[in-house]
Amino acid sequence: MLHLYGKDFSNRLLLGTAAYPSPQVLREAVESAGVEIVTVSLRRESARERAGQRFWELIKDLGVDVLPNTAGCRTVKDAVTTAHMARELFATPWIKLEVIANDDTLQPDLFGLVEAARILSEDGFKIFPYTTEDLGAAERLVEAGCEVLMPWGAPIGSGQGLANVQALASMRSYFAGIPLIIDAGVGAPSHAAQAMEMGYDAVLLNTAVAKAGDPANMALAFAKAIEAGQLAREAGLMEPRDMASPSTPVAGTPFFKLDNAS
Amino acid sequence: MSKKPIVIRGAGIAGLWQALVLSRRGHDVMLIERSAKPFDQSCSAVAGAMLAPFCEEESSDALIRQLGLRSIALWREIYPELNCNGSLVVTAPRDRRELDRFARLTQGHNQLSGEELGALEPDLADRFAAALYYPDEAHLEPQAALGFLLRMVRDAGVEVRLDTADVPKSYARLIDCRGLGARDNLSGLRGVRGERAIIRSDDVELSRPVRLLHPRFPIYVVPWPDQLFMVGATALESEATSGVSVRSALELLSTAYALHPAFGEAEIIDVDVGLRPAFSDNHPRIVVKGDDIYVNGLYRHGFILAPVLAEMVAEHIADGTEHPEIFVADCRER
Numbered sequence: 001m002l003h004l005y006g007k008d009f010s011n012r013l014l015l016g017t018a019a020y021p022s023p024q025v026l027r028e029a030v031e032s033a034g035v036e037i038v039t040v041s042l043r044r045e046s047a048r049e050r051a052g053q054r055f056w057e058l059i060k061d062l063g064v065d066v067l068p069n070t071a072g073c074r075t076v077k078d079a080v081t082t083a084h085m086a087r088e089l090f091a092t093p094w095i096k097l098e099v100i101a102n103d104d105t106l107q108p109d110l111f112g113l114v115e116a117a118r119i120l121s122e123d124g125f126k127i128f129p130y131t132t133e134d135l136g137a138a139e140r141l142v143e144a145g146c147e148v149l150m151p152w153g154a155p156i157g158s159g160q161g162l163a164n165v166q167a168l169a170s171m172r173s174y175f176a177g178i179p180l181i182i183d184a185g186v187g188a189p190s191h192a193a194q195a196m197e198m199g200y201d202a203v204l205l206n207t208a209v210a211k212a213g214d215p216a217n218m219a220l221a222f223a224k225a226i227e228a229g230q231l232a233r234e235a236g237l238m239e240p241r242d243m244a245s246p247s248t249p250v251a252g253t254p255f256f257k258l259d260n261a262s
Numbered sequence: 263m264s265k266k267p268i269v270i271r272g273a274g275i276a277g278l279w280q281a282l283v284l285s286r287r288g289h290d291v292m293l294i295e296r297s298a299k300p301f302d303q304s305c306s307a308v309a310g311a312m313l314a315p316f317c318e319e320e321s322s323d324a325l326i327r328q329l330g331l332r333s334i335a336l337w338r339e340i341y342p343e344l345n346c347n348g349s350l351v352v353t354a355p356r357d358r359r360e361l362d363r364f365a366r367l368t369q370g371h372n373q374l375s376g377e378e379l380g381a382l383e384p385d386l387a388d389r390f391a392a393a394l395y396y397p398d399e400a401h402l403e404p405q406a407a408l409g410f411l412l413r414m415v416r417d418a419g420v421e422v423r424l425d426t427a428d429v430p431k432s433y434a435r436l437i438d439c440r441g442l443g444a445r446d447n448l449s450g451l452r453g454v455r456g457e458r459a460i461i462r463s464d465d466v467e468l469s470r471p472v473r474l475l476h477p478r479f480p481i482y483v484v485p486w487p488d489q490l491f492m493v494g495a496t497a498l499e500s501e502a503t504s505g506v507s508v509r510s511a512l513e514l515l516s517t518a519y520a521l522h523p524a525f526g527e528a529e530i531i532d533v534d535v536g537l538r539p540a541f542s543d544n545h546p547r548i549v550v551k552g553d554d555i556y557v558n559g560l561y562r563h564g565f566i567l568a569p570v571l572a573e574m575v576a577e578h579i580a581d582g583t584e585h586p587e588i589f590v591a592d593c594r595e596r
Contacts, residue, residue: 027542211363
C-alpha cells in the first residue's frame with residue numbers, strides 16, 4: 001500500500017491532467033490505468049474568477065483524489081497564494097508544491113521551495129514538494145513538515161527518464177521511511193519500472209501519457225510497468241555479478257559437448 | 263409568410279451556414295442574433311479560421327478529419343476568397359522530434375527539406391531545416407468570411423433579426439447555434455479560453471498558415487490580406503473572459519518572433535479572447551429535443567465543421583437521417 005499523509009492507495013501511478021486531447025481522453029486514461037490520484041494545476045487568474053469551474057468539475061467527476069498543483073509559480077508568494085486558492089476550490093489540504101527557478105529546465109527553486117513549504121506547513125497544508133535529488137534540500141523540506149518528497153527524474157516534459165540514477169539511489173537509502181515519488185521527466189514505462197525497482201514508492205507523470213498516440217493504452221502500460229517494478233522490488237532483485245554464473249553447472253556433466261564429439 | 267419558418271438562433275459560423283444551407287433547400291428561414299452589430303459577441307469572429315483537417319488530427323481524431331475534408335469542399339463551392347495554398351508545420355532545430363511526432367499522428371503531408379520550404383515560402387528560406395507541407399488544407403479571414411455569409415444569407419431571402427433574443431412563438435423547427443449561449447440548455451458544455459493577436463508587418467510575406475511546434479506553446483501564424491497576420495492561439499481550461507494575459511501575449515508574440523525575426527518590428531493591431539464551446543470529448547454534437555435541434559460543441563473547429571453540420575441538420579429535417587457519431591438524444595451520452 002502507498003501511504004500518503006494518513007491515506008492508503010493501491011495504485012502507484014499518479015497522473016497529471018494537462019495537455020490531453022480532451023477531458024474525455026483524460027478520463028479514459030485514468031480509468032484504464034486505475035489511477036487513484038490526479039494532479040491539477042491552477043492558473044491564478046482562473047482561480048480568482050473561478051473561471052475554470054467546468055474543467056474542475058470534470059476532474060472532480062473522475063472520482064479520484066485530487067492533488068492541486070502550484071505549477072508555473074515562480075515566487076514563494078505566488079505559490080502560497082495559489083495553494084490557498086487550491087485548498088478552497090478543491091477542499092483538500094493536499095498541495096503539490098512547485099516553485100520554478102529556471103525557465104529552460106523548469107528546475108525547482110530549492111530555496112523558495114523550502115520557504116514556501118515552511119509557510120504552508122504551519123498553515124496545515126499537506127505538502128508534496130517537487131524537488132531535485134539534493135539531499136540537503138530534501139532534509140530541509142522534511143524539517144519544514146513535508147512527509148512526502150517528490151524528486152524529479154529529469155526536467156518536466158523531457159521524457160529522459162532517471163537522469164541521475166546514483167543520486168536517486170542515495171536519496172532512497174537516506175530517506176528510508178519517507179514516501180518518495182518520482183515526479184517529472186519520465187518518458188517510457190521502462191523508466192517508471194526502474195524507479196520502482198529502486199524502491200521508489202510511486203511515479204507521477206503527465207506528458208508521456210497525454211501526448212501519446214493512444215493515451216488510455218499508454219496509461220495502462222505505465223500502470224503495468226509500475227506494478228512490475230514494485231513486484232520485482234518486493235520479490236528481491238538479484239545482485240549484478242562481474243562473472244558468469246550458469247544456473248546449471250556444466251563441469252563434470254557426462255554428456256558435455258556430446259554434439260561436437262560425435 | 264404562410265408557412266411557419268425554421269428559426270435559427272445565433273449568427274456565428276454555425277448559424278450562418280445553417281441558414282444558408284436550409285434557405286438554399288427551399289425552407290423559410292429566420293436567423294436571430296443577440297448582438298446589434300453582427301459577430302460582436304461571437305467566438306467565430308476571433309477564430310484562427312484555418313481549414314486544417316489533417317493538422318487537427320494531431321490533437322483530435324479521424325472523425326474531425328473526415329468532416330473537415332467535406333467542409334472544405336462546401337467552402338470551395340461558395341466562397342471565392344478561400345485560400346487553398348495548403349499549410350506548413352515547422353519547428354526549431356532543438357525541437358525536431360516534435361515534428362516527427364506531428365508527422366506520425368497526421369496524414370496528408372509531404373516532408374520538405376529546408377530548400378523546398380524556401381521555394382514554397384521564400385521568407386522562411388534558411389530558417390528551418392525541415393517542414394511538413396499539407397497541400398490540401400485551406401484558410402480564410404474569419405471576419406470577411408462571416409460578412410460574406412451574412413450577405414449571402416440575406417440575399418437568399420433569410421430574415422435576419424439582430425439585437426434580439428426573442429424567439430417567435432410559432433416556428434416549424436428551432437435550431438440553436440448559440441455556442442456557449444446555450445449552456446443552460448445543454449449539460450456538459452464548457453468554455454475553453456483561447457487568446458490570439460493580430461499584427462501587421464510589411465517585412466514578412468507568407469502564402470499559407472505556418473504552425474511552429476514547441477513543446478510548451480504550439481502556436482500558428484496565419485497570413486491575412488493587407489499584410490496582417492493572425493497569431494494564435496492559446497487553449498486554457500478556463501471560462502475567464504478577462505483580457506489577454508501578459509503571459510499569453512508573451513507566448514504568442516515570442517513565437518511569431520521565433521518564426522521570423524522581422525515580426526519583432528510588426529505593429530500590434532489587436533489582442534482578443536474567445537471561449538470555444540466544447541463537450542468533454544471536444545467533439546461536436548447535434549442534440550435533438552422534440553422540435554428543437556442544438557448544434558454545439560464545435561470547439562476549435564467551427565470553420566471546418568459548420569458547413570458539414572449544417573448539411574447534416576438539413577438532411578435530418580428532410581428525412582430523419584442521423585449521423586451516429588454526431589447525433590445524440592442526451593448530450594452527455596453518445
